Amino acid sequence: MSEPSSVESRGPAAGGALQGLRVLELGSLIAGPFATRLLAEFGADVVKVESPARGGEAGGDPLRGWRQMHAGTSLWWAAQARNKRCITLDLKSEAGRDVVLRLVRRCDVLVENMRPGVLEKLGLGWEQLSQANPSLVMVRISGFGQTGPLRAQPGFGAIAESMGGMRYVTGDPAHPPMRSNLSLGDSIAALHAVMGALMALRHRDATGGRFDGHQGGQGQVVDVALTESVFNLMESTLMEYSVGGTVRERCGSSIAGIVPSNVYRSAAGEWVQISGNGDAIFRRLMLAIGREDLASRAELATNPGRIRAAAEIDQAIQQWVGRHDAPQVVQAMREADVPASRIYSIADICADEQFRARGMIERHALPDGTPVDLPGVVPRLSRTPGGTRWLGPALGAHNEQVLAELGFDPEAIEALRRDGVL
Known part of the structure; x- marks a missing residue:
């Protein structure tokens, strides 16, 4: 400044x-x-x-x-x-x-x-x-x-x-x-x-x-x-309700119907947002965290299949994030071309x-x-x-x-x- x-x-x-x-x-x-x-x-x-x-x-x-x-x-x-x-x-x-x-x-x-x-x-x-x-x-x-x-x-x-x-x-x-x-x-x-x-x-x-x-x-x-x-x-909440009677509910730090996009806790207790919900991005994310098995599963190649496996995917990401500090997580995600960021306070914004x-x-x-x-x-x-x-x-x-x-x-x-x- x-x-x-x-x-x-x-x-x-x-x-x-x-x-x-x-x-x-x-x-x-x-x-x-x-x-x-x-x-x-x-x-x-x-x-x-x-x-x-x-x-x-x-x-x-x-x-x-x-x-x-x-x-x-x-x-x-x-x-x-x-x-x-x-x-x-x-x-x-x-x-x-x-x-x-x-x-x-x-x-x-x-x-x-x-x-x-x-x-x-x-x-x-x-x-x-x-x-x-x-x-x-x-x-x-x-x-x-x-x-x-x-x-x-x-x-x-x-x-x-x-x-x-x-x-x-x-x-x-x-x-x-x-x-x-x-x-x-x-x-x-x-x-x-x-x-x-x-x-x-x-x-x-x-x-x-x-x-x-x-x-x-x-x-x-x-x-x-x-x-x-x-x-x-x-967004589409009105259309979802008018056609199927669906009422979108609270889902914490994730976002309904889009997987994976969530907040994960690092080894140092910092919070990191990772958004790997694009099909190609999801594969890069899984390879970056060493989960080739999830990257290669056919049913996870598109979002509908990932929605059904959301808990499993989030658990895999959290296990990996929990072994690293936030800077390491963000750097690894950027190298893999996966959108990610620490959750910023105003102090973080001023230093960025x-x-x-x-x-x-x-x-x-x-x-x-x-x-x-x-x-x-x-x-x-x-x-x-x-x-x-x-x-x-x-x-x-x-x-x-x-x-x-x-x-x-x-x-x-x-x-x-x-x-x-x-």
């Missing part, structure tokens, strides 16, 4: 694939802000609206206070709000709503992840926003979507993972369903939100719009439900030569000079790469700048601050 450097010098200052795209974020916590983070990483000008601090309340996105803190702010915030411009607005005030509508008139995309109906109560629903800008793409992220009997219910990522089917198939069959120690449901929804936004922009541009001014072109609503986004990743060679550990500096690492930007574009231009800013850091762009003079900005709008 390189030495800490000024965050402003990191990544392309301009020229990203989404340069010229203007995005307004009315979101908090994970799904909406993660979606806009991805857009901002590739050059979009994202303006994030947060609640102002007042009285004893800190204001701002609650994520500023989540997980590990440093100097009063979440370390997560540095990445989740990178490249965004942050302003404060009281959306319950008429003046605050007026600022939002001014922003909407010059925006291409608005991303929100409030509970359905909240923006309508504020007078900022699709009807009002589309009147202000008929070319607007409005991305709405919620637990259950904008319609249906559960539309008004709160829906967090954990609920989406549960209702979407992911939790049911995760974990050991002898124990309760497990979750990952990550907010997968929110992140999956965010990816769908970005995909939907870009598709809607493609339609808008095809009907007369463009990034640099959105003159003409048809806007629309992109309705993203966390539950449906998770369900969309459930592949991640380092790809620039996936970016070194930056927090406002007080403390070095901090951020994940690199993905995917990689050869001509218009994304990058980190600055870390998540302070609450209201861009109030004056953004309002000035909307035509507010210093006196008007001070009046908004005095009235508690900012």
Whole structure:
């Protein structure tokens, strides 16, 4: 890793694939802000609206206070709000709503992840926003979507993972369903939100719009439900149930119907994932562990036969892995061209030569000079790469700048601050 450097010098200052795209974020916590983070990483000008601090309340996105803190702010915030411009607005005030509508008139995309109906109560629903800008793409992220009997219910990522089917198939069959120690449901929804936004922009541009001014072109609503986004990743489970009544169950560290693909314990107690489920790969794996007998058995040449012998195959692999340490196992598998890896912690990721060679550990500096690492930007574009231009800013850091762009003079900005709008 390189030495800490000024965050402003990191990544392309301009020229990203989404340069010229203007995005307004009315979101908090994970799904909406993660979606806009991805857009901002590739050059979009994202303006994030947060609640102002007042009285004893800190204001701002609650994520500023989540997980590990440093100097009063979440370390997560540095990445989740990178490249965004942050302003404060009281959306319950008429003046605050007026600022939002001014922003909407010059925006291409608005991303929100409030509970359905909240923006309508504020007078900022699709009807009002589309009147202000008929070319607007409005991305709405919620637990259950904008319609249906559960539309008004709160829906967090954990609920989406549960209702979407992911939790049911995760974990050991002898124990309760497990979750990952990550907010997968929110992140999956965010990816769908970005995909939907870009598709809607493609339609808008095809009907007369463009990034640099959105003159003409048809806007629309992109309705993203966390539950449906998770369900969309459930592979063939629906087809299996609808045709044969099969309910896919938990199977621990293996994967149902694909053999061998499992986690095995080394002599030193380390965990190693080995995926030898391709027909040719299986034969190479068996030869690498000295099991020519299994490599040559005709019924194991294809996956259906290996499924019936899964326990025998896993036992053979575990016996071999258990006689070696993890580096020896991984090296032997790589020499045999068999996919394998130790189960990485974040410490392992930071030390891995592949991640380092790809620039996936970016070194930056927090406002007080403390070095901090951020994940690199993905995917990689050869001509218009994304990058980190600055870390998540302070609450209201861009109030004056953004309002000035909307035509507010210093006196008007001070009046908004005095009235508690900012």
